[in-house]
Amino acid sequence: MQYIRQIRAVLTQTESGIFVPTGSEQDSTGYDSTTFPSIKQQAERIESLFATNGVSLRTGCGLAQIVKQTNDVVDCWSKDNKANISSDILTLKIAHFNRIADAILRLETIPDCREYLHRLTDGIIDNITPGCSVAKNTLWELELWSTMVKRGVMARLLDPPDIVMTIDNFEIAVACKKLYSEKHVQNILSEAVRQICLASNFGVVALNIDELGAAGNFFDCNSFAQATDALDRMNQTFLAKHERHLRKYLADERIVGALVSSGCVADLRQEKPRLNFARMNTIWCLPDISEAKKRCLLALQKAFYN
Numbered sequence: 001m002q003y004i005r006q007i008r009a010v011l012t013q014t015e016s017g018i019f020v021p022t023g024s025e026q027d028s029t030g031y032d033s034t035t036f037p038s039i040k041q042q043a044e045r046i047e048s049l050f051a052t053n054g055v056s057l058r059t060g061c062g063l064a065q066i067v068k069q070t071n072d073v074v075d076c077w078s079k080d081n082k083a084n085i086s087s088d089i090l091t092l093k094i095a096h097f098n099r100i101a102d103a104i105l106r107l108e109t110i111p112d113c114r115e116y117l118h119r120l121t122d123g124i125i126d127n128i129t130p131g132c133s134v135a136k137n138t139l140w141e142l143e144l145w146s147t148m149v150k151r152g153v154m155a156r157l158l159d160p161p162d163i164v165m166t167i168d169n170f171e172i173a174v175a176c177k178k179l180y181s182e183k184h185v186q187n188i189l190s191e192a193v194r195q196i197c198l199a200s201n202f203g204v205v206a207l208n209i210d211e212l213g214a215a216g217n218f219f220d221c222n223s224f225a226q227a228t229d230a231l232d233r234m235n236q237t238f239l240a241k242h243e244r245h246l247r248k249y250l251a252d253e254r255i256v257g258a259l260v261s262s263g264c265v266a267d268l269r270q271e272k273p274r275l276n277f278a279r280m281n282t283i284w285c286l287p288d289i290s291e292a293k294k295r296c297l298l299a300l301q302k303a304f305y306n
Contacts, residue, residue: 035098036074042101043067043074049108055117062124062135063100070097096126096265099277103142106149110157116142127264127277130211132180140208141176144261153303161195161203167299172256173200178208185242189249197254202296204283205250206259209238219266219278227266231280234262239284246284256296257285259304 046067050057057064104120107113116138123133141162148155148165155165163174175192179185189205196203213234219227238260239246246258263279281304285297 036077039070039098039101040074042098042105043071045105045108046101049105049113050117053112053114053117055114055121058121061121062126062129062133063104063120066097066100066126096128096277099127099143099263100125100139103139103146106142106146116157127210130180132211137176137178140178140206144174144176144206148303151303158199161192161199162206164200165303167303168295170202170296170299171200172296172300173203174206174259175203176206176208178211180211182212182238182241186245186249189245193249193252193255197252200254202254202256202293204256204259204300207238207261209234209260209262210264212238213262219264221266221268222270223268224271224278227268227276227278228280231262231264231278232282235260235280235282238262239282247286250286253290253293256289256293256300257283259283 046063047057057067107116110116119134119138121135122138123135124131125133125135125139141157145155145157145163148163153165153167155163158164161173161175163176165172165174173196175195177188177192179188188207192205193203196205219230221227221230249255250258259281261279261281263277266276266278268274268276283297283301283304285293289297
C-alpha cells in the first residue's frame with residue numbers, strides 16, 4: 001500500500017471582511033494489484049475483530065456486503081479470472097474497502113469496542129451509495145480518529161464529544177458531524193457545540209460533507225493537483241455559503257474553529273498508483289480569537305499539517 005500526502009496552506013479573506021486562516025490538506029491512499037494480498041488480510045482481520053468481540057457481522061448490513069464484494073474481487077484477480085471483474089467494481093469497491101478497513105482496524109487497539117462495531121453494522125457504509133446511516137456517521141468518527149493516531153497525535157474516542165486529542169498540553173474536544181443535506185446546518189453546528197461544551201474547555205467541529213457532492217462520484221483527472229483543487233473548491237464553497245452560521249455558532253469562547261472535509265475516489269492518470277481515495281481537510285476559524293484559542297489552533301494545525 002502506498003500512502004501519499006499533499007499539503008497546501010490557504011489564507012483567504014471573505015467579502016464581508018472576515019479573515020479566514022485555513023489549511024487545506026489532501027490525503028490519498030493509492031492501490032494497485034500488488035496490494036491485493038494485504039486487502040484480503042484486512043478483510044479477514046475485520047471479520048476476526050467482530051468475532052472476537054462477540055458482535056455479529058450480519059449478512060445484510062453494508063459492511064458485510066462490502067467485505068464480501070471485496071473478497072470476491074480479490075479472489076477473481078488472484079485466480080486470473082479478470083473477465084468476471086468490471087473496472088467499475090474493481091475501482092470503487094477496492095478503494096472504498098481500504099479506506100473503511102484502515103479506520104475500523106484501529107479499533108483493535110481498544111479493549112472494549114463493541115458499541116462502535118454494533119454501530120458500524122447499522123445501514124450502508126460505503127461512499128458510493130448516497131444516504132444517511134449510523135454506520136456512515138460512525139465511520140467518519142473512526143476515520144478522523146485513525147488519521148490523528150496515524151500521525152502520532154495522542155487521541156482517544158470519547159462520547160461526548162466524539163474524540164479528544166491532546167497536543168502540547170492542550171486537550172481539544174472534536175465533535176464529528178456528517179452532513180447529508182445543507183438544510184438546518186445551524187442545528188448541526190448547535191448540537192456539535194453542545195457536545196464540546198460538555199466535554200472540554202476547547203473544541204473543534206469536524207464536518208464531513210462527502211454527501212453534498214463527492215459521494216457517489218468518481219474523479220477522473222490527471223494529477224494530485226487537480227484532485228486537490230476540485231475537493232478544495234467543494235470545501236471553500238461550503239464555507240462561503242454557510243459563513244453566517246459558522247460565525248454565529250463558533251463564536252463561543254470554547255470553540256476554536258471548524259474542520260471541513262470532503263473525499264472521493266480519484267483515478268489520477270499521470271500518477272502511480274492511479275487509483276486513490278482522496279480526502280481534503282480545510283480548517284476554518286474567525287480572526288479575532290483569544291490568545292488561548294490561537295495556541296489551541298496552532299496545536300490543531302500541527303496535528304493535521306506536520
